[in-house]
Amino acid sequence: MSPAEVLTAAAPLLWAALAELLGERAGVLNIGIEGVMLSGCLAAALTATPLGPWWGLAAAAVAGCLANLLFAMVIASGADQVVAGTGMVLVGAGLTGAIFRSLQARGFSGALVPTLPWGPLEVGALVLVALVWWFLQRTRAGLIVRACGENPDAVAAAGRNPVTVRVAVLAVAGGLVGVGGAALVLRAAGSFVEGMTAGRGFLALALVLLGRWRPLPIAIGTVLLGAATGFQFHLQGLGLAGVPYQLLLALPYVLTLAVLALVPPSRVGGPAALGKAYQRQR
């Protein structure tokens, strides 16, 4: 596999992981990005087929943004983030599945989606790594986002509403997850299949944890995971691996679980307020 191919395989995961990072630095654990990504995939396939891949990309970003805004509104009401996120996974799978199957009955196959050339989504993901780092560490807005993840009360005391900040961050993150879905449909696969994200949203979650909430380590982990899985399929294609195909599908998850188990529990945790619902002090 050439580095270009590795990057194509890793790009969907990279967009999703960086989006998850933004949300978590603002204090929101979003399990639901699996469902958000699926909605991006379907929007990309549906729009790109009649209008072309660039419109597909735009539609995926909008769909991801809207889906994540739904999640943002639910947690803004003080809902538990883990429970609401699990609901989002089901909503994403159910909604895209139902729409896709009823369109299938009317002749839309999801195959042969027009694709984008190599470049914009792969290089874009790499640029985003730098951009996210710069935003979080070097801008005032990034400081406020991080403060929402560490101590939302302090943000409120400084005169800003942490809920508003979180909703805004989730809207942007949703758009990025949608682009990740588009990268899957318009670059890596070239088609839409029901449930095609196949756990990538959950892997993004694990990568943020393993990368200790910093963009560069997350990017390195993502590319390594993308290369490891791509390499396995390469072996399979050459007929060298005696491992059954079905078990190869589990490889990224086994690998991630093993790394989670082996990496010593760090004292440097995530954002202090991660996963905690914010309730305004009265």
Added chain:
Amino acid sequence: MRRWLLAMAVIAGAGLVVVLAVGADPWQALGAALASAFGSPVAVQETLARTTPLLWCGLAVALAFRAGVWNIGAEGQLLAGATAATAAVLAVPAGPWSGPLGLLAGGLAGAAWAGIAAALRLWRGVNEVLSTILLNLIAVAGVSWAVHGPLQEAARTYPQSDAIPRAAWLWRPFPPGRLNLGFLLALAATGLLVLALRRTGWGLEIRAGGDSPETARVCGIRVERVQAGALVLSGLLAGLGGAVELTGMTHRLFERFSPGWGYSGIAVALLGGLEPVATAVAAALFGALAAASGGLQRVAGVPTVATLLIQGLVIIVLAARRQR
């Protein structure tokens, strides 16, 4: 009560939107839904048969959540249970012991699958949300491998296991309806869980660890251990659900064995307020929805996958309400 009204409103509202979206006649769809869930004795049995795996998973999730452990992995634990039950029953000559053996193997496998997450949480500090989700994905791939490989039928035609011998089938009191002994076992488990949570010291530790871990710790309860134990027991319940579904309903293992019961179990447990008896009622509601979706597919062309959407919306709405 408001919780139930809200859930019913979400089911009715989302159901109506889906029916209108596929261009079906709402009244005809409603008729088909009610007929396939309650229209005849066989239909009622079908509702209760669909309730069974939902109840096992709902109890599993309710127990874990009560203890303060986010077990998102009932799906994987159910699959592990079904796979182990298939392997155990097929490996041993058929006899009156086949059924109990399948259930035992399934329960243990579910407990072991959850045990991985419990051990990682207890000793390595790995977040159980992440580990149980990853174990779900691994279990799905594992079932796929099993029915293409070691457990594939002797004829090697389809990716499915051989049918288990009749001796292992769970008793069906009123054939041709599919209601089976597994439902009664689930009701028994519900009763046992009520007693265990309310009347035993262990139950108190579980509830204390979930409601107020700090206080429990001060009182000398080893919260982390109690929670790890609850996660294993939760896996046992989900694994039993898988074994019961296999020996009571499908009689063989295949890809996509579960349409997402483990995830539906979360909706069921939340609607039941994490109380076992109310969870059983919630499971029956979703069981009726599952039975109805079959009729909706046949008559109105509504894809059954839409039930996932409705369950997801119920979870979201209940999550938003619960913390207010």
